[in-house]
Amino acid sequence: MRRYSVPDWPLLATCLISEASLMKSSRWSRYISALPRQPYSLLYWTRSELDQYLAASQIRERAIERITDVTGTYNDLKIKIFSKYPELFPEEVFNMETFRWSFGILFSRLVRLPSMDGKVALVPWADMLNHSSEVETFLDFDKSSMGVVFTTDRSYQPGEQVFISYGKKSNGELLLSYGFVPKEGTNPNDSVELSMSLDKSDKCYKEKLEALQKHGLSSPQRFPLQITGWPLEMMAYAYLVVSPPDMSQKFDELAAAASRKRKSGKMYPELEEQTLQFILDCCESSISKYTKFSQGGSPLDPITTSAKQTNRKLLLKQLAADLCTSERRILFRTQYILRRRLRDMRKGELRALTILNGFRKLFK
Known part of the structure; x- marks a missing residue:
């Protein structure tokens, strides 16, 4: 496997499967016998369970990506190595099930x-x-x-x-x-990912997308929200989304700032209200998904046939509910801050307009 330049993760996963197959003759047998037969990572959630219980959370997409990566890594090893050396890698030992188990162990225990x-x-x-x-x-x-x-x-x-x-x-x-x-x-490190996208009806959609892709970003793009606030990169991305055509010369600068490749010290006061409103709209769209989940909007569970299956469903539901509660708490806090800032901005504008009208009446 070293000759084929197999990376550390799949190399360790394959090594773990090999040692586990040796059972008591392995020097690590006591350690391996103490490992869970089914790790608790999301690798063991079915697609329907992910769709049902994590529909509101961006972690669902991360879980699907991870499952796809693990499956792809196994299939790649099978084609390039396992099938060429069946005496070293018999399929009854090195298969998708054991590979998923070993990767589950690595995800939960690798240091x-x-x-x-x-x-x-x-x-x-x-x-x-x-x-x-x-x-x-x-x-x-x-x-x-x-x-x-x-x-x-x-x-x-x-x-x-x-x-x-x-x-x-x-x-x-x-x-x-x-x-x-x-x-x-x-x-204290808890966060929730907020998804943002360019508006496809934007006259500058193509130019903005090209600027994002140049700096390794995409549409949609996810950013972490914390209870204490949001990253400057997210603000730069939002500025880019709402930028009008006459700011096209700034698209590259904003995309670079959104990718952390350039510090974004410059803000655009004339766009701030529109930018904050865009972030608020994204936030409230995300909140609505959590609200739907918490109100029982997910499909009904299929009838289970055993106590083990019933207990599993209850565990997954509880984990999903706990995650939903913690992520929605951050979204509600963000919503509150954004609404307050927008309200203060609009009050200030209204006050300035009232003063201006007063001056007009005085001079008239």
Whole structure:
């Protein structure tokens, strides 16, 4: 596989399948036997479950992309390597099901080691430590002891669970890879992706799209909203969307700012109200999808035939509801801020207009 320049992720996935097939004769047998048979990542959600439970969240699209990537990676390996060496990679061992299992393990347990230039690894035992958004300690390779270690950032009492950080991830990202959603309000890194698109009826649609594509962006484009606000890149993208034809010379500059390739220090006051209204419209469109989900707008569940299936449906519903609640909370906060800013702007304009009319009457 090294001769074929297989990247680290599929290489590790294949290695894990190989070791698991050896069972007790593998040096890692105790570790592998402790791994879940079905990881909790969204890789194990069916397409109908994703469509039903995550219809309102942009994480649905991320999950579909990930499932497609894993399937494509397996098919690529099968054509280029597995089928050419069936004695080394028998299909009863190296198949789509085992590949999905191994990738599910990697997504939920793989560790990136900063002191080894970001090299990825599975770290038996340590990867069983749970995540907390309230801690900042993480696993890393220690050259002096030649082992993977971590130092706690606070003291623990005997019998108390020790936590590590899986990284600054949103609730949606934690569900995507690890299969859980933190309690509402406990994750300071939580965010929700807001989708924005160019208006296809815009006279400058083609020129704006070309500017975006030049800088690696597209239409639609997703941006992260947090409870504390939104990124400047999103503002630049929104400015580009509402820009009139006489600003065509600024399209490239705004697209570059939206892609982080250029700092966007310059704003356009004459477009600010229209820009904020556009963001508000996108926000409220997203809120309506969550409202539909929370009011039971998703299709009815098919009748299940076993307690196991029923429990699975209840778990997925609860995870989806928790994610929906946390993401909608951020959207409502953003909606409130935008409405208030627009109201203040319009009050200011009305006040200025009233004063101007007063002067006109005085001089008349």
